[in-house]
Amino acid sequence: MIYRDIIIIGGGAAGLMAAVGAGTATHCADGILILEKMPRPGRKIIITGKGRCNFTNVKPWSDFSAHIHPKAGLLKSAFYNLPPESLSEMFRQAGLDSVVERGDRAFPASYRSADVVDTLVRMARQAGAEILCGKEAADVRTAVQCSAEDLCGSDKAGLQDMDSRARFRIQCSDGSIYGCRKLIVSTGGLSYPASGSTGDGLGWAEEWSIRTSPTFPSLTAIVPAGYKAAAAPGTPDHGPHHPAKRPLKGHIDRSIPMSAKGKALNGVQLKNIGLSVYAGDGILCEETGDIDFTDGGLEGPAGFKVSRKCVNAISNGARVHIVIDLKPAVNQDVLAKRIEALWREIGNDRRSTGKTSSERLAVLLGKLLPRDLIRGFLLYNPGLDHTKLASALKNWRMDIAGYVGYERCVVTAGGICSSEISPRTLECKKIPGLYFAGEILDLDGDTGGYNLHIAFSTGYLAGQSAAGSAT
Ligand SMILES: Cc1cc2nc3c(=O)[nH]c(=O)nc-3n(C[C@H](O)[C@H](O)[C@H](O)COP(=O)(O)OP(=O)(O)OC[C@H]3O[C@@H](n4cnc5c(N)ncnc54)[C@H](O)[C@@H]3O)c2cc1C
Structure with a gap:
C-alpha cells in the first residue's frame, strides 16, 4: 500500500482545486495525491464554454445563489471561502488574467480553456500535490469496510508496508493499492462520460449508505415530439450500484x-x-x-x-x-x-x-x-x-x-444529499475523514460560470478542511 495523508479521486476542476486548498495546510507531511483515471487531468474543463471556459460568475452571493439548484445552502460557506473575485485573483497570481463579459461571466483573457487547465495543474503541483493519471479508482473502502489486513497488510503490488494510519483503501484498476487518512471524492457527475465523468463516486456513496438525490441531466436539449425518427430509450450499463444504470424516463439518445x-x-x-x-x-x-x-x-x-x-x-x-x-x-x-x-x-x-x-x-x-x-x-x-x-x-x-x-x-443534477454533508467543511457526517466536492454534490447551476464555481469553491474548501486548515 502506498500511503498519503490526503488522496483526491478525480483530477477535474474540483479535484485540482482541492489539492490547492489542501496545500495551504502545514501538517501534510505525507503528501497529497490526485488519482485521475484519464490520461490527463481536467479533460472536461477543456470543452467548457465552447473551449473558452467560462470559469466563474462575478455576481454577489445574493444574485449568484438564485442560479444554484436545488438549494444554494450547501454552497454558501464554500462560496464565501472562495468568492469569484478571490478565484480570479488566485488565477491572476498564478499568471492567468481574466476578462468579464456580459452577464458577469468570467473567462481567461486568452479565451483558451487549456490555459485554465495548465494553470490549475501548476497550482496543484506547487501546493505539493502529485498527480497520477491513468489511475482509475476501482474499489474504494472505508475503515469500517476493511479488515485490518486490507488496510495494513501486504498488498498485491508487493510493497509489504504496514500502514496503520490509513482510514481509506483505494484499489485502482491496474491493481495498485493506496491508503490515506483523508479522502476527497471529486469524481464529477455523469455528463459527457467520454471526459471521464461516469458517476463512479455516486456508486460508492450508495455502497457506503450515503444518501443521494436521484440524478438527472440538466442544461440539455429537450426533444419535441416528432423531431426524431425513432425514440428508443438508451441506458448505458456501468455495472452494479451505478446510478447511470437507472433507466431515465424520457431519455432520447x-x-x-x-x-x-x-x-x-x-x-x-x-x-x-x-x-x-x-x-x-x-x-x-x-x-x-x-x-x-x-x-x-x-x-x-x-x-x-x-x-x-x-x-x-x-x-x-x-x-x-x-x-x-x-x-x-x-x-x-x-x-x-x-x-x-x-x-x-x-x-x-x-x-x-x-x-x-x-x-x-x-x-x-x-x-x-x-x-x-x-x-x-x-x-x-x-x-x-x-x-x-x-x-x-x-x-x-x-x-x-x-x-x-x-x-x-452540460451538467448532472442530483447527487450526494446536502443532509449528508457538513456545509462548513464538506466532510461526510457518517464517515469522518471523507469529503465530497464538485458536481458529485446535489448542486447544479445555470449556464454562466456557476457550475465551475461550484466545483472550484467546494474543491478548495474540501481540500482545506481535509488538511485541517479550513478558515
Ligand atoms: C460541454 C460542457 C461545457 C461546459 N461549460 C461550462 C462553462 O463554460 N462554465 C461552467 O461553469 N461550467 C461548464 N460546464 C460544467 C462544468 O464543466 C462541470 O460542472 C465541472 O467541470 C465539474 O467539475 P468536477 O471536478 O466536479 O467534475 P469533472 O470535471 O467531471 O471531473 C471529475 C474527474 O474525475 C475523474 N474520475 C471519475 N471517476 C474516476 C475514478 N474512478 N478514478 C479516478 N478518476 C476518476 C474524471 O476522469 C474527471 O477528470 C460544462 C460542461 C460541459 C459538459
Whole structure:
C-alpha cells in the first residue's frame, strides 16, 4: 500500500482545486495525491464554454445563489471561502488574467480553456500535490469496510508496508493499492462520460449508505415530439450500484436520427422569443431569450434554462409541452390586424395573380419569419391559413417527447444529499475523514460560470478542511 495523508479521486476542476486548498495546510507531511483515471487531468474543463471556459460568475452571493439548484445552502460557506473575485485573483497570481463579459461571466483573457487547465495543474503541483493519471479508482473502502489486513497488510503490488494510519483503501484498476487518512471524492457527475465523468463516486456513496438525490441531466436539449425518427430509450450499463444504470424516463439518445421535421428545424436560431413550459395544464416556467434547434432538439440559452424543470417533470412521469411565442413584443390582436393588412397587400400585388392560397401564405410567412424557419414551422403547424397565423405565431405549441441524456448534457443534477454533508467543511457526517466536492454534490447551476464555481469553491474548501486548515 502506498500511503498519503490526503488522496483526491478525480483530477477535474474540483479535484485540482482541492489539492490547492489542501496545500495551504502545514501538517501534510505525507503528501497529497490526485488519482485521475484519464490520461490527463481536467479533460472536461477543456470543452467548457465552447473551449473558452467560462470559469466563474462575478455576481454577489445574493444574485449568484438564485442560479444554484436545488438549494444554494450547501454552497454558501464554500462560496464565501472562495468568492469569484478571490478565484480570479488566485488565477491572476498564478499568471492567468481574466476578462468579464456580459452577464458577469468570467473567462481567461486568452479565451483558451487549456490555459485554465495548465494553470490549475501548476497550482496543484506547487501546493505539493502529485498527480497520477491513468489511475482509475476501482474499489474504494472505508475503515469500517476493511479488515485490518486490507488496510495494513501486504498488498498485491508487493510493497509489504504496514500502514496503520490509513482510514481509506483505494484499489485502482491496474491493481495498485493506496491508503490515506483523508479522502476527497471529486469524481464529477455523469455528463459527457467520454471526459471521464461516469458517476463512479455516486456508486460508492450508495455502497457506503450515503444518501443521494436521484440524478438527472440538466442544461440539455429537450426533444419535441416528432423531431426524431425513432425514440428508443438508451441506458448505458456501468455495472452494479451505478446510478447511470437507472433507466431515465424520457431519455432520447442524441445519436437517434432526426425525422423530416427535425431536419427542417435543425440549424435554426431564434432570437428573443418567449418560451413557456407546461406540465399537464400547469405552467412550469417561462423564459424570454434565444433558442437553437440542433440535431439534439431544442437548446440555446433559453432552452437550457428551462431544461432542468422540463427533464425533472418528464422523468417524474408528467406530460410536458412548450409554447413558443415568436412575436413576444406584440399582442395577438395587433399582430392579427397586421397580418390582415399584409394579406390584403399580397392579394392586391400583381405578382400574386394565379398563386394558390398556400403560395400566398408562404409569401406572408416570408414577411414575418426568418426564411430558414418557415418549412419546419409549417410542418409543425399543418393546416395553417392566414386567419390562424397570429395565434400560431404567438402560441406555437410543441409536445415534448423527451430529452438528451448524460451523453451530451452540460451538467448532472442530483447527487450526494446536502443532509449528508457538513456545509462548513464538506466532510461526510457518517464517515469522518471523507469529503465530497464538485458536481458529485446535489448542486447544479445555470449556464454562466456557476457550475465551475461550484466545483472550484467546494474543491478548495474540501481540500482545506481535509488538511485541517479550513478558515
Ligand atoms: C460541454 C460542457 C461545457 C461546459 N461549460 C461550462 C462553462 O463554460 N462554465 C461552467 O461553469 N461550467 C461548464 N460546464 C460544467 C462544468 O464543466 C462541470 O460542472 C465541472 O467541470 C465539474 O467539475 P468536477 O471536478 O466536479 O467534475 P469533472 O470535471 O467531471 O471531473 C471529475 C474527474 O474525475 C475523474 N474520475 C471519475 N471517476 C474516476 C475514478 N474512478 N478514478 C479516478 N478518476 C476518476 C474524471 O476522469 C474527471 O477528470 C460544462 C460542461 C460541459 C459538459
